[in-house]
Amino acid sequence: MPRKAIELPHNIEYLSILNEKGEADxxxxxxxxxxxxxxxxxxxxxxxxxxxxxxxxxxxxxIGTFPQATGHEAISLGxxxxxxxxxxxxxAYRETAGFLYRGWTIETILLYxxxxxxxxxxPEGVNDTPISVPVASQLLHAAGLGMANNIAGDKNVVLTYFxxxxxxxxxxxxxxxFASVFQAPVVFVCLNNQFAISVPVSKQMRSETVTQKAVAYxxxxxxxxxxxxxxxxxxxxxxxxxxxxxxxPTLIEALTYRYxxxxxxxxxxxxxxxxxxxQWADREPLIRFAKYLEKKKVLSEAERNxxxxxxxxxxxxxxxxxxxxxKHPPYSDPLAMFDYLYEDIPPFLQAQRDELxxxxxxxxxxxxxxxxxxxxxxGGRN
Amino acid sequence: MAQMxxxxxxxxxxxxxxxxxKRVIVMGEDVGYDEGVFRITKGLIAKYGDKRVIDTPxxxxxxxxxxxxxxxxxxxxxxxxxFAGFEYYAYHQLEMHAGRFRNRTRGKxxxxxxxxxxxxxxxRAIEHHSESREAIYAHSPGLKVxxxxxxxxARALLHAAIQDPDPVVYYEPKALYRLFREDVPEQIExxxxxxxxxxxxxxxxxxxxxxxxxxxxxxxxxxxxEEDGVKAEVVDLLSITPLDTQTIIESTRKTGRxxxxxxxxxxxxxxxxxxxxxxEHVLLYLEAPIIRVTGYDVPIPYFARxxxxxxxxxxxLNAARQTLxx
Numbered sequence: 001m002p003r004k005a006i007e008l009p010h011n012i013e014y015l016s017i018l019n020e021k022g023e024a025d026x027x028x029x030x031x032x033x034x035x036x037x038x039x040x041x042x043x044x045x046x047x048x049x050x051x052x053x054x055x056x057x058x059x060x061x062x063i064g065t066f067p068q069a070t071g072h073e074a075i076s077l078g079x080x081x082x083x084x085x086x087x088x089x090x091x092a093y094r095e096t097a098g099f100l101y102r103g104w105t106i107e108t109i110l111l112y113x114x115x116x117x118x119x120x121x122x123p124e125g126v127n128d129t130p131i132s133v134p135v136a137s138q139l140l141h142a143a144g145l146g147m148a149n150n151i152a153g154d155k156n157v158v159l160t161y162f163x164x165x166x167x168x169x170x171x172x173x174x175x176x177x178f179a180s181v182f183q184a185p186v187v188f189v190c191l192n193n194q195f196a197i198s199v200p201v202s203k204q205m206r207s208e209t210v211t212q213k214a215v216a217y218x219x220x221x222x223x224x225x226x227x228x229x230x231x232x233x234x235x236x237x238x239x240x241x242x243x244x245x246x247x248x249p250t251l252i253e254a255l256t257y258r259y260x261x262x263x264x265x266x267x268x269x270x271x272x273x274x275x276x277x278x279q280w281a282d283r284e285p286l287i288r289f290a291k292y293l294e295k296k297k298v299l300s301e302a303e304r305n306x307x308x309x310x311x312x313x314x315x316x317x318x319x320x321x322x323x324x325x326x327k328h329p330p331y332s333d334p335l336a337m338f339d340y341l342y343e344d345i346p347p348f349l350q351a352q353r354d355e356l357x358x359x360x361x362x363x364x365x366x367x368x369x370x371x372x373x374x375x376x377x378x379g380g381r382n
Numbered sequence: 383m384a385q386m387x388x389x390x391x392x393x394x395x396x397x398x399x400x401x402x403x404k405r406v407i408v409m410g411e412d413v414g415y416d417e418g419v420f421r422i423t424k425g426l427i428a429k430y431g432d433k434r435v436i437d438t439p440x441x442x443x444x445x446x447x448x449x450x451x452x453x454x455x456x457x458x459x460x461x462x463x464x465f466a467g468f469e470y471y472a473y474h475q476l477e478m479h480a481g482r483f484r485n486r487t488r489g490k491x492x493x494x495x496x497x498x499x500x501x502x503x504x505x506r507a508i509e510h511h512s513e514s515r516e517a518i519y520a521h522s523p524g525l526k527v528x529x530x531x532x533x534x535x536a537r538a539l540l541h542a543a544i545q546d547p548d549p550v551v552y553y554e555p556k557a558l559y560r561l562f563r564e565d566v567p568e569q570i571e572x573x574x575x576x577x578x579x580x581x582x583x584x585x586x587x588x589x590x591x592x593x594x595x596x597x598x599x600x601x602x603x604x605x606x607x608e609e610d611g612v613k614a615e616v617v618d619l620l621s622i623t624p625l626d627t628q629t630i631i632e633s634t635r636k637t638g639r640x641x642x643x644x645x646x647x648x649x650x651x652x653x654x655x656x657x658x659x660x661x662e663h664v665l666l667y668l669e670a671p672i673i674r675v676t677g678y679d680v681p682i683p684y685f686a687r688x689x690x691x692x693x694x695x696x697x698x699l700n701a702a703r704q705t706l707x708x
Contacts (some may be wrong), residue, residue: 088455121488129454130487134478140444141479144451144459151407151433152455171475174444281470340523342486343492343547346576346624 022291047097071259074285078232106318135166139175146184165196184241191259226254410462442471457504466501469508481524504557531596555594578626584615602698670708
């Protein structure tokens with residue numbers, strides 16, 4: 001009957017591979033093809049430029065309020081690269097790089113921020129859920145998807161994201177616990193940008209790290225430099241491979257800094273000092289990756305400039321396309337709000353649809369021909 | 383044809399659904415080896431194994447949230463919440479996600495799942511075990527809500543709920559679990575969700591109810607006939623969402639008088655919605671104001687006072703007489 005320390009079953013680790021000068025730890029550096037490295041830079045750059053353009057569009061009143069993802073490109077891209085299209089991507093809302101990589105077009109992303117549900121319709125060919133606004137709630141879907149994978153005897157993996165603020169929600173606890181109890185193949189990525197709107201992570205929890213919570217759930221946990229795309233890639237690949245092999249869930253804490261306001265409606269000068277933001281400026285993910293690629297002679301400044309030009313045109317065209325697209329049905333049709341609630345519209349809802357049509361002077365007979373609705377198939381994916 | 387009670391017929395429906403469709407998963411607290419605290423999942427784990435009959439951790443949001451994930455994956459989870467009074471822990475998952483995925487993704491991702499929960503009072507339970515809150519789900523777009531009133535329709539409605547392509551809240555009036563037996567046919571039946579049933583025809587007054595209070599309502603209808611010579615028409619709603627407006631207004635148009643009966647609190651309860659629809663469609667056919675016999679706007683009392691709270695045949699009878707003599 002002694003009193004002694006209990007040894008915990010898992011150790012937690014920290015991983016960083018690429019420093020701010022663009023130097024990599026050669027022992028930890030992943031072996032990636034030059035073409036892959038180039039593509040990685042391009043995806044991150046595209047996400048950054050989309051984010052910046054969205055901010056301008058918001059200031060011009062051409063989209064609604066939106067949360068910027070500048071500085072978080074490495075977290076999303078480094079992890080998303082490690083899963084297959086048949087795996088599940090269950091994002092929160094700062095995974096712009098991952099959305100683009102999975103085939104969400106810039107047009108679709110713009111539609112979302114222009115206030116159309118069509119912007120939340122996942123593209124064909126991948127198993128993605130859309131942006132989840134209520135923080136942490138999507139983690140339970142990820143756990144359930146992973147449980148379903150095990151029940152069906154499949155070999156898919158689920159990759160999901162949440163923030164440091166979301167780590168306080170009950171759903172985070174329940175999702176980590178369910179995934180652990182049922183050994184669901186889920187990789188939980190906590191994007192710790194140290195702020196939940198105005199509340200710093202020190203007021204969110206007394207734990208030193210989010211990672212150590214993994215120990216409580218009996219799963220491996222690793223803290224990663226979230227501004228280091230190579231470290232994100234390595235940690236995610238390891239977790240995804242373990243999950244696919246039946247080794248259960250992993251918690252990855254990606255440490256970064258929220259470089260931007262929470263959303264375009266937020267003013268961070270009310271609650272944090274500018275000096276702090278400046279300290280983090282040198283650590284951002286794109287610059288160090290560019291330096292690394294330059295040192296490796298994978299990507300020159302001239303090539304980067306060409307990429308910039310291509311991306312600018314790509315974004316410009318997408319904006320033009322969308323601003324034309326929304327003038328036409330179904331985007332221009334307010335009655336579309338009724339058409340996807342249930343597989344078949346029940347009479348009471350049809351009556352409300354007719355009532356609105358009448359109020360707006362819309363001839364529903366004409367309208368019906370334009371209405372293209374996808375019928376549900378046997379499963380939950382159509 | 384076999385005589386069975388509602389607990390047995392719901393169990394039968396789960397067994398039949400699991401037998402017919404491998405995608406059907408039963409999950410919840412104590413649904414496996416304990417076979418459910420009301421024994422509704424009796425025999426299922428022995429027959430289908432612990433991969434398809436899942437004892438979950440004690441966490442309602444976890445149960446409903448992971449059921450949503452399973453449904454997105456292509457399974458057909460039937461998730462049990464042990465008592466409806468604990469469903470609030472998980473309500474956010476139904477409201478924020480189950481009812482929205484199809485709409486949000488323009489039909490790409492859907493949530494074909496069922497949430498089963500024993501609801502309502504009358505079993506002398508402790509606090510939080512007797513609530514009747516179906517109106518909450520009726521106020522939550524994208525969900526369907528059904529409530530059986532007997533062994534036969536319980537089985538048929540559960541089959542319909544499991545086969546439905548959208549999320550269904552299936553509330554089980556637990557006071558009826560073992561209250562009476564009736565014939566349940568050999569063949570699997572389904573009842574269309576969104577349709578009410580006229581269970582007794584009449585011409586003088588319409589009594590509209592669902593779930594556990596159907597017993598008091600039918601009893602009152604018999605008393606009206608025997609004691610007053612009044613022929614009451616009785617409508618069993620069965621579906622709360624979609625509500626069968628047509629059956630409600632056709633009956634009320636014919637009789638010109640109505641009483642709505644339910645256990646849940648009165649304010650913004652189902653009765654309010656039923657009366658609004660009657661007013662919208664057949665106001666000028668009404669001979670008297672419509673009366674609601676419902677639970678009161680207090681938490682359902684601890685069981686020493688619960689019988690006074692619940693609608694009973696006398697309360698329905700008095701309301702009907704008041705309507706008839708207006």
